[in-house]
Amino acid sequence: MREIELNIGGKVSKILIGESIENISKYVPENCIVITDKNVSSIYGKSFNKYPVIEIEPGEESKCYATIENIFRKLIELKADRDAFIVGIGGGVVTDISGFVASIFKRGLKFGYIATTLLGQVDASIGGKNGINFYGVKNMLGTINQPEFILSDLNLLRSLPEKEVRNGLAEIVKTALILDYNFFDFIKVNFEKVISLDKDVLEEIVFRTAAIKSEVGRKDERENGIRRLLNFGHTIGHALESVLGLSHGEAISIGMIKAIEISIGKLNLNREVLETVRKLLVRIGLPVERKFDSGKVFEAMVNDKKRFDNKIKFVLLKDIGKAEIVEIGIDELRRYL
Incomplete structure (x- = not known):
């Protein structure tokens, strides 16, 4: 233990x-x-x-x-x-x-x-x-x-459907993307062992993810600063989850891709990062795109807890392992859907 x-x-x-x-x-x-x-x-x-x-x-x-x-x-x-x-x-x-x-x-x-x-x-x-x-x-x-x-x-x-293990991997990938480049590399090499429930790899993955999130929570319990980074992929993801009825992991997977696409335009993120993350999520068995009603998704996003006045504190990627919180106007965000 x-x-x-x-x-x-x-x-x-x-x-x-x-x-x-x-x-x-x-x-x-x-x-x-x-x-x-x-x-x-x-x-x-x-x-x-x-x-x-x-x-x-x-x-x-x-x-x-x-x-x-x-x-x-x-x-x-x-x-x-x-x-x-x-x-x-x-x-x-x-x-x-x-x-x-x-x-x-x-x-x-x-x-x-x-x-x-x-x-x-x-x-x-x-x-x-x-x-x-x-x-x-x-x-x-x-x-x-x-x-x-x-x-x-x-x-x-071991009693979970394999789909639920893949869903969990979405949050694990998210944690590595925003805070730990080396952990992202570890996931790329070992995600198949997680899906097959290899005990040693599973324990390491759960421990490292929990340790990162715990440290973030210790520094910022009330979500006034660094803890907001954990919302990467969640602004659009939660809206997709509500509108399309996707599982949390599926919705966050698509939300991360959308956030990376926005990061390319807003923060000059290297486009190769998009392809690297997209490829990993597909290999894990998670969706990276879905057709949706942009009006309904936008309406769900407007009600998001991260909205202040007419802006949303949106988490974008500067590089693998590095994220930044950027205020994006509601009207501008609509154009990205």
């Missing part, structure tokens, strides 16, 4: 990479309540059935206020008090919902995560962001609150 300790303002969170879900009792108190989805519960429920379990439907559709209300009702039925501990066991949807619920129920409960997807282990569970979609806009309501721990059991990834 490899461990990362994230200390933000004296609040310490531990990321446990390679720890087993079977050891859950080492990290949670007796008054633990599990939030998970029905798929995870059906496969791994025996590992946590000693605790009360609240199940939700799997999928992005569950990230809505109706789900939150239902969980609140069940917590009240369970007589959860302010000493209760919430643990979210699942992918990004479950951890987003669990963190949001724990952060606002009775003004805040302690909580932790057991991330069961590659996307969850390298991105969604790390950094303290949580929330739900509202009025058709992704993650419109939410908080920033750090979990007590994030347990990443690599063996859980």
